[in-house]
Amino acid sequence: MQRLGLGLLTLLVVSIVIFVAVNALPGDFAQAILGQGATPEAVAAFREDLGLNRPYLTRYFEWLAGAVRFDFGTAYSQAQFAEFAGSDAGSGLGSVAEMLGPRFRNTIFLAGLTALIAVPFSITIGVLAALYRNSVFDRVANISTLTSISSPEFFLAYILILFLAVINPILPVLSLVNDEMALTERIRMTLLPALTLTLVVTAHMMRMTRAAIINLLASPYIEMARLKGISPMRVIVRHALPNALAPIINVIALNLAYLITGVVVVEVVFVYPGIGQLFVDSVKNRDIPVVQACCLIFAAAYILLNLMADILSILSNPRLRHPK
């Protein structure tokens, strides 16, 4: 409960930081859209229209009040469009929430699919690397995951495209998903970016699993398990892994947060309609409501995932779950 409160407080602080930072950006939407040659009068009128000339504090609280109701206001770019179309700004088509909604679902879908592949994969590799530590397998696992994390994401993406889409045309090159697709088709479409991201996040999780387990191997209860004649695999999985979960969960949470917030490059390569691409476009256009909403979603994702990691860590530890 206390953690939840702290999480919300963090989110509030983040919202202030976001608002201040975004508004401190040089230039604004009015200038950006009207171009260099715009007369000051035109810019002022445009600002008036969008409400940009009101005090920061008022705008912040308006925005915040909207945000808690998932109403992130109207995207400036859409507002323009909506006005031309004759409807009122702020209603119907142009709301940020509607713009973000499908994109956000796509991002979550991609992150979820990646997590589904990457988490079991890295933990398995990590456990095996700990079991056969210093063996050939361990070294190969370490080197290959390190190589994949050290390579730029677009490079990994093109390699995968080359092998899985061009030479062996198993998967589509572009991941143009939409809401009408059947789930299997959608997974097939998303698989290539998901695999790319798996390669990116595996190293962290796998190495943390390995290190956390090996760290425990010198502890007396592991020696005890060995002296009970338990097989090495069982010693690792049953005796070491449950006690190594807390750090592993934390690294997983950080990586999942990355999957939601940091996948712009991969989205661009596969033309995947996720939130990252929208975010970059909005920054370019000074479309402040969208930028703010994206930032807030990213922050919320981080906080939520870390909160979940904390809770899971507690659940994985009997000493915290059953106090004396």
Add this chain to the structure above:
Amino acid sequence: MAQLMDNDLLLKVRGLKIEGRADETWNQIVNGVDLDLKKGEVLGLIGESGAGKSTVGLASMGFTRDGCRISGGSVEFDGIDLVNASANVKRQLLGKRIAYVAQSAAASFNPAHKLIDQHTEGPTQHGVMSKSESENDGIELYRKLRLPDPDSIGFRYPHQVSGGQLQRAMTAMAMACRPDLIIFDEPTTALDVTTQIEVLASIREIVEEYNTAAIYITHDLAVVAQMADKIKVLLKGDEVEEADTRTMLSAPKEDYTKSLWAVRSFERPQKPPVAVDATPVVRVHNVTAAYGTVPVLHDVSFDIHEGRTVAVVGESGSGKSTTARCITGLLPPKQGHIEFDGQPLPLDYRKRTKDQLRQAQMIYQMADTALNPRSKIGDIIGRPVEFYLGLKGAAKRKRVEELLDQIELEPSQYIDRLPSELSGGQKQRIGIARALAAEPKFIICDEVTSALDQLVAEGILRLLAKLQDDLKLSYMFITHDLATVKAIADEVVVMKDGKVVEQGLKNDMFQPPHHPYTDLLLSSVPEMDPDWLDNLLAERGVDNIGDAAVDKMG
């Protein structure tokens, strides 16, 4: 030898050599030990730390810790060569026919699983019993070992069970497959005396009942006297001698063994009582203290006079160390106060003057962790010299050398060493020198000898006694070991559950009549007589010893 042909011979170790790895080289740490164990026999393996007891014990299971290897000799268990056996063969024996009971049950039970699940793991993995059979058997063993609530205690996690109970649960776990041999590696060393006696009684009973052979590793002679049929003494990886328990106790052959036996003879005569109107150096006056809202001390009062040693005894959790924290101001008391030379001290150490801080110093239990591993000895001792006395440069160095002389370490040899280059006893001496550096009147010694071997501990006690006579120091000596109390104390304060239950002069305390709790503490200290435990059990009955008796007191 005819004995070797004997079918009863369970374990046969010949010329066992073990090497340990340190700094890229292999050093021999066990230099050829022989060992014979018949079915149902209990061998006591004793020696100081570093003698190789545990290493030999583990090697007789065919197991070496990381960084150790068996470099020569043979280990045969029931005709199976354990040195050359494959990991698979060994795994089938371990847990099933040879079991291990570790020193710290709290560390050796996996914190993530319930006791009973860890208990049943051996039998189910080895295919001896089904899980439910093993569970029922475990509950039966818990009952035999007199654990409280045997039906439900197994369904708790290790952290929910006390140390003595865990040690018995671990013995039960070792018994789970009814092994032929159990290695007990210092199973009671970490326990309070009243807990130890219960664990000893239950281990002995169950080993006898199932006719299990055992190797009982310990540094405590009185304990081994109760448990073993025969005793082997080890010194730095060499066998000193072996004989059956009674012979060994009554007529040890080797000088080293005799010196081990003689350790407990050190006893300082009690100093005469101080004048009634003398001002005590430290007066603890009606102190009540709490950690947060949890009360830990209730109305504790006692005086410590100049040149005297007050031993504060009690079990873990009785408030001994908390009292020390109140005196030093680390934990300001909720009520009551601390007087120094008749003047009340500020309760919080932050409000005390440098001179007030200087007067009370501490020596800690774990010299290992109390010394900065990255500082040289000269700097460790030099810091308080500079801080309290303001000496610098050559004057500081001279003072450090004097202090090293006082603790009987050659200054030129030790001043530039790191703590890791010293033995346990030497580290504790550095701890003493650091306390002396402030030139205090009063030193708190918190279990300063309990992590040390008996011979080394005796050296420390003698040093403390000598320093007291030379410098008129007052000691508050926190300990749970009554032999130490006997050796060094002038006055004794017995604590239980944060209260002082009895206090008085040493000679009075060791003479009846006692407070019932003091009596229980005294009667729980193992004696060198092999019949001691039998007699005590016969006299009092199993339900009136140890913690069970403490519980009856309420």
